Amino acid sequence: MLKRTNQQTPHHQAQVDHLLPMRAVIELTSLSKATIYRKVADGTFPRPLKIGKSRVAWREADIAAWIAGLAK
Numbered sequence: 001m002l003k004r005t006n007q008q009t010p011h012h013q014a015q016v017d018h019l020l021p022m023r024a025v026i027e028l029t030s031l032s033k034a035t036i037y038r039k040v041a042d043g044t045f046p047r048p049l050k051i052g053k054s055r056v057a058w059r060e061a062d063i064a065a066w067i068a069g070l071a072k
Contacts, residue, residue, distance in 0.1 A: 017059050017060055017061050018059075018060040019049065019051065019057035019058065019059065019060070020057055020058045020059075020060050020063060021055075021057050022036070022056065022057075025058050025063060028063055028067070029063070029066075029067065045066060046058055046059070046062035046063060046065075046066055
């Protein structure tokens with residue numbers, strides 16, 4: 001029989017912030033690619049991270065926070 005403890009394993013202590021590609025951001029926000037980049041330029045949408053020579057992604061937490069801010 002396994003004994004349960006209140007201690008969390010290191011895996012559960014660190015929160016993983018997934019990176020979302022453009023297609024996922026479009027799906028989550030229902031915005032077009034052009035609108036996303038326009039809002040980034042205006043400072044009203046999170047900036048993407050450059051993850052490759054011609055590839056960007058957004059932190060999942062940043063997109064979730066932006067969506068949550070819409071309800072306010």
